[in-house]
Amino acid sequence: MSAQTIQQLESARSLALGDGRYYPTIIPGVLPIIGYSADQTIEIQRWGADFLAEAFASPTWPPEAKENSASSVLATLKAYLENVPDKSVIKSAVQAAASVYPLVYRHIVSDPSDAQHWQLMSAIKSNILRRMDTATPGVRICCIKFLQQVVLVQTPGVLDPRRPDHNDISLALVSRDHPLIPYASLEAEGHGLLDRLLDIIHGDHSDGLLVTGTLNSLGMLIHRRPVAANKILNSVLNFNPLKLANSPMSPKNKVIMKSIERTTRALLMNIMKRNPENPVNGRIQQFLERMHRMRIDVFDESNRKRPAPSEPIDGLDPAKRQRLGAEAPSRTPPVAAPPLPPGPVSWRQLYTLNPEGSTVNFDVQAFKDPEQLLRILVPVLQSVDGTKLDQAISIVRSRYATFMHSGPRTTAAQHAAVPVAEDEEEYEPDFEPEDAEQLINKLDGLPPTDFPAQTAPTTALAPYKLPEAPQLSEQEAQKYGDMTIHRAFGMLSSVEESHKSKVTKGGFNRLAATDYSRDAWVTILSRLATRASAGLDDPEQGVKDEYAVKSAKGSLKISDAVRDGLYQYIMYDWKKRIDVAISWLNEEWYNDIILAQSAKDSTKNGAANGHTSSTPGEPKGNYHRCALRLMDGILPYVEHTDKILLRLLSEVPALDHEILIRLKKMAEDPERIDLACSALQYLYMFRPPLRTIVVDVLAEMWKENDRAKQSARKLLVRWRPEVLGEETSSTPTMKTEEGQPAKESANGALEVKAVS
Structure with missing residues (x-):
């Protein structure tokens, strides 16, 4: 019987998933079947809880229809939470309660007499809050979702009455004297639950899913509740996502820390992307950089291998040779090179260490393409033994020092007259670093005239020309x-904005x-x-x-x-x-x-020269x-208290009717009528050439804007009363001898001709 019942329920569920309009008809039909009873099977209870959670979270079902059906499922959810110990049923019931709570709340706001359903909702909320700290991790994650919805509902949303969001269910919908849900109590409870939610990320991090679930719920609260955004953001910026680094670095702790760190970074990055001009973005960027450095320190330190033992560069440690039985590696044999020939010496002879080698007569000028020479030279240099290269450099340095010391004027006969002992050993340069340093100092102290130009090796340099830059x-x-x-x-x-110029000399002669x-x-x-x-x-x-x-x-x-x-x-x-x-x-x-x-x-x-121009001058x-x-x-950002607009209008060099007509447009906002009239009055008083334009703009404002008539009338009565028509008939006006109103002079005074 249970299997047949579930099959029928699944058919109804498939029908509702295809079209959300069937939910208001299906829910009253399945509630008697899925309602709690002692003889009901656990399979039907699980199906019922899942169906209710799925139904009230469905986007295909209009919110108005959901609100009409939300009160009917409260008794079933309450029975599930109080009587069924199964975790799956409790998790689905908590998720359904999270979706139902805002709907019941809005229903109670519009119908204060329905106390019965609000008592059921309060009992469900109390049951869920009691499970918040003692339930299993899966149930606690569902409770976090419920807490998020309660905080959203019981905190004020957009406070500006000119921009109401009718789809946002918040504390702003509740009147101050509501009999069932007092405003002050709901607000205090909402902020208290928010603190309880924030305590999770600062508490124990052994359950990473709970912390990441809390972080994921904070993004919507920051976006939809600006009142609590600063509090949440400060709590997150004081939060340490790598708190488990002080505990043993087990694989589980590593996974938890990485998950929490990535979720925190994603939350803060989304906040910065949503509002790039947020002044808190600097703190968020510093927090992300600090968290990145901490992550590198923690995980690199934990993954770093044991460093290799320190050994001598030239082989094994002599103290260990006897114990290990290893022989010391033989040193590289020294490079043998014949002495320089007597007489003038070229650069080629100076650097040739093996006169009989195959590369002596090699001419590098045969390579026309420098790239080809580089492709050959670089691998050759990489294959050279470093020890042999150091020895060869020392030999060349010794040759150069010997040549400079003996003097280039020594002839071949003088070299032949020098007796050479039979047992004289072949010259071998000393490779001690002290001798090399002495040779360098000796070379630095010699004057440049010791190496005459006629005997010095010379090399002709080919002309080099930089390639021309491509044309842009x-x-x-x-x-x-x-x-x-x-x-x-x-x-x-x-x-810096406050950095002032250091120029003290002002006036027209300043730079x-x-x-x-x-x-x-x-x-x-x-x-x-x-x-x-x-x-x-x-x-x-x-x-x-x-x-x-x-x-x-x-x-x-x-x-x-x-x-x-x-x-x-x-x-x-x-x-x-x-x-x-x-x-x-x-x-x-x-x-x-x-x-x-x-x-x-x-x-x-x-x-003057008899030429005419075809273009305007x-x-x-x-x-x-x-x-x-x-x-x-x-002007769209000017508020009614921004007197800085007067400074802009007074210091710009030229104004005309097209610019001042913007003030008439600004006066269409009731809050900025007085500011617009004050700006026009200021221009009339302190910029006399604009008086005619100012009065014209005031006249247009008085004719077209009913809300600005009172403010404009105060100025037009004095400056152009004829615009007011019959409303100013009681106001005496000065007439000229032809019966016309007095004209206005350039400085704002009235010109009146004397009547004889």
Whole structure:
């Protein structure tokens, strides 16, 4: 009967796996069969627990339908946990409870009167928490999954009400006066369970699966709960993944340490990839480097073999020869070489130790290809005996010293007159290191005139010419230019922000850059962007096309690449780098003015000489384009308390209607209406040439933005009341003698003609 029942249950399970819409129909039908009873077989209990865990973890079943069925399985899960001792049933029941807990929680939030199901869920939670420290490792890993879900549910999620996440079940859904689940109690319990979860990684590491399971559960908590992210991250950075290195290095401990270390590294690397601008990434990188060094020290020390015994280089230790019965190896026989012939000596004779050898008459100039000579010479040098090579060098050194000491003027007759004893032994150089050092000192003390030019060996050197560098393509030149700009901005970013220039002399006579401060680099880069290619694109300057700055397809010019780098550098931290933005825009404005003046002068000179220009006199400027881009980049991040916007608007050299219309766009945010109106009022008061543009922007704001009408009306009543229409009919206005409103002068005063 049990086998037939399981076969029927498997058929229903296959149907639900094919289409998740059948779960709400199948679960009520199988609950009476899989529910706990004393006469029920263990196979059906295992199947029931596995089916419930699989059903509520299925992604094909909508969360709304899961929430409707979650309360119906609580009694079955509670009976499994309290009455069934089988580990497989308990593990599946805990996994099912981890999936059901958020659903029951959201159901209780929306229905505070359902106290019965919340009591069942609380009993299940208490049972699982009691097993957390005493159960077998497999059950404890499932309990960690349950703890992760409880912490996610009982901690607040995104606190900004403007960005609600309706799929995120968190403490933010609970009201402060909820009768069944009080906010303060749930929050305290959630943080307590988080501490309990973090204690696992700092505790006993004998069970590596438990520690790695805990580390794997922390990644989701850091990602979805920013409130607890710093606490979790600090706990992980204070965690020692190689804690078992102090215990005996058994194969089991090695596997556990490697597993924990890799899981920790993967967790921290994912945190850095998910948020590259996180200020904690520096600490994470230091922790990863320290962990890597510890891993090398631990595992290299454990895998290192016993070092070889120290033995003499030239053979066995003499103290052991008698006991081992081994003979000492014979030394390499000394190299015998005849003395130099009398008279002038060439380089060939000086270095020839065997005059009868087969290589004496070998001419290396026969090799036309140097690569072929290298292929022969390198293996020959590798096969030379080191001891013989040292002896040969000593012989050549002794020959040279003897030749210099006897003097090159000694003739053959003088050498023949010297009596030679019959029993004189053949000359053998001394290979003691002390004699070699004496010979070197003796050579250093001799003057260069002791070796006359007419007798010194001479060798003619062939002329050598470096190969010409290959010509760069346009794409390669663009690539290397971009790399240079990238390094320049990297150097600018490395300069301390608070480092001020040491130039004490100010005014117009000061130099632009006299040190390596941030201001000096900003000046250099902004002038490189504005003045490096100034006039190269202007045909009136008479510059040929091949000397102009050209851009490859899809790439930027050098000046535009520097401008883009300045923009990115400013936007990285625009509040602290607003002075860089002002300096850059001033350079752009000044360069546009100079180019316009140059074009105007050239046009006048051409007209005086009878030449006419087919192109407009004024070149297209870059200031307006850069100012608009910078304003569009900064304004979305400006908050209602950022008074630094007033500094930017007051210190940029030129403003027009197209730039100020951005303030009207910013005023569409209710929180920033007052800031926009304050900026326009500031410009009206302290930049009189902009008054007409400022009042026009205020009038457009008053007509198009209903929320900004009150703030704009306060200013328009004083500056342009006729825009308000009937709402300002009670406000007295000054009229001219023709009945028209008074005109506004350049300094903001009203011009009124006296009526006679």
